[in-house]
Amino acid sequence: MVAQEIQLGSASGPHKAHVDLLSDAVEVKAGEAQVVELRFRVQDGFHINSHTPKDELLIPTALQLNAASGMKIVDEQYPKGSTFRLPLDKTETLDVYQGEFRVSVRLVAPKGSSTLTGALKYQACDNAVCYPPKTLPVVVAVTGR
Amino acid sequence: MLLIAGVTLIVMAGTHNLRHRQMVMQKAQQSEVQLSPASSGSDPSEDPAAKALLGKPAPSFTLVDLDGKKVSLADYKGHPVVLNFWATYCGPCKLEMPWFQDLQNKYKDKGLVVLGLDQDDGMAVKEVAAASKRVGVTYPILMPDDKVSKSYQLSDYIPETFYVDKSGKIVEQTIGAHSKDELEADVQKAIASGGL
Numbered sequence: 001m002v003a004q005e006i007q008l009g010s011a012s013g014p015h016k017a018h019v020d021l022l023s024d025a026v027e028v029k030a031g032e033a034q035v036v037e038l039r040f041r042v043q044d045g046f047h048i049n050s051h052t053p054k055d056e057l058l059i060p061t062a063l064q065l066n067a068a069s070g071m072k073i074v075d076e077q078y079p080k081g082s083t084f085r086l087p088l089d090k091t092e093t094l095d096v097y098q099g100e101f102r103v104s105v106r107l108v109a110p111k112g113s114s115t116l117t118g119a120l121k122y123q124a125c126d127n128a129v130c131y132p133p134k135t136l137p138v139v140v141a142v143t144g145r
Numbered sequence: 146m147l148l149i150a151g152v153t154l155i156v157m158a159g160t161h162n163l164r165h166r167q168m169v170m171q172k173a174q175q176s177e178v179q180l181s182p183a184s185s186g187s188d189p190s191e192d193p194a195a196k197a198l199l200g201k202p203a204p205s206f207t208l209v210d211l212d213g214k215k216v217s218l219a220d221y222k223g224h225p226v227v228l229n230f231w232a233t234y235c236g237p238c239k240l241e242m243p244w245f246q247d248l249q250n251k252y253k254d255k256g257l258v259v260l261g262l263d264q265d266d267g268m269a270v271k272e273v274a275a276a277s278k279r280v281g282v283t284y285p286i287l288m289p290d291d292k293v294s295k296s297y298q299l300s301d302y303i304p305e306t307f308y309v310d311k312s313g314k315i316v317e318q319t320i321g322a323h324s325k326d327e328l329e330a331d332v333q334k335a336i337a338s339g340g341l
Contacts, residue, residue, distance in 0.1 A: 057276050059234045088322050089240050123234050128321030129302040130235040132266065 018046045018124035019136050022100070030111035030144030033074055037102040038063070038140065040120060047096035048122040050081025054095050058123070059133050063103050065118035070110035071142065077104040087127055109144040116140040197298050199318050203228070203309040204296035208262070208287035211274045216260070216287055218309075224256040225335035226309040230299060232264040233276040237322035238304040244325040246282045248332050255336045256311075259284040262293065264303055308332065310339030 022039035042048055049058045067073050079102060081095035107116070120136040198204075203226070207217040218226065229245055231238035242261065249259040263273050263286055270288060277286045299305055300320070308317040308331045316338045317331040 055236075057233050057239070057279065058236065086237060086240060086322065088237075088324055094236060125236060128237055129304070130232070130237060131302050132232075132264075133234065 025141040050095045051078035061122045072108040074106035111144045206293045227259045228307040230305045261286045308335040312339030
């Protein structure tokens with residue numbers, strides 16, 4: 001309860017984050033390429049560009065992962081975005097993530113406990129304003145069985 | 146005697162319960178206030194900075210344009226000026242900018258000047274120039290400076306626009322994208338105000 005209040009309190013500040021990491025631990029079969037889904041949630045009322053925005057001037061959402069010792073990151077697969085139109089824009093649409101979205105990461109993990117670390121780079125807007133690009137730290141405990 | 150003690154206990158318990166309920170209600174109300182902004186999108190109009198400079202003299206500045214030439218607000222003394230803070234990643238900004246270009250063309254004979262103050266962090270001049278060309282604006286684009294962001298008390302979101310009249314006073318201050326009609330009404334306000 002206290003942790004939740006602190007999280008939401010900071011989100012109402014001037015330099016708030018707009019995306020939360022929902023995954024904190026995954027289990028995989030050790031020593032084999034496995035796909036794990038990292039779950040993120042864009043906060044209500046906001047959207048972020050998908051990994052493949054339509055306009056090259058827009059900043060794509062991108063996950064940058066660091067391979068821990070004994071772990072190998074094979075690749076990442078991003079979900080398709082949804083179509084979004086700014087209320088004042090009668091002509092163009094955007095390709096965005098809203099609500100929960102999942103990035104699939106194919107990795108090979110060692111037996112035992114290790115940690116997947118990295119960062120999600122994104123840039124958020126709402127219907128009328130945009131916020132500077134932000135970086136969300138990603139830390140996920142990986143258990144290889 | 147026992148009856149009096151019993152009544153006293155009941156009254157004390159009631160008072161305690163009332164205080165407890167009041168405290169719980171107070172905490173619940175505080176939580177509500179704290180939690181509600183996080184569950185919805187931003188409402189820039191509620192930002193205390195939204196109208197902080199309204200009616201005040203526009204803070205002076207000197208910035209460089211895309212050609213490296215120094216541009217000062219003082220260069221446009223006696224003109225109505227629109228100061229539009231934008232960035233290349235900002236969709237709502239790119240929606241408004243062609244409308245500002247149209248308004249600059251429409252009110253050129255009234256002396257209207259539009260300046261686009263870029264807020265990209267660490268972006269090369271040629272990239273900002275390419276972006277503004279793609280958006281279709283030819284009015285001066287000025288490169289960022291933290292001092293200007295501070296003096297104009299900008300929040301961390303854009304677009305933000307200041308309408309300065311001929312006397313140098315800010316007559317309108319807006320956050321977020323607005324319709325072309327709203328932009329034109331604010332431009333007309335800047336043109337009509339501050340005449341000598």
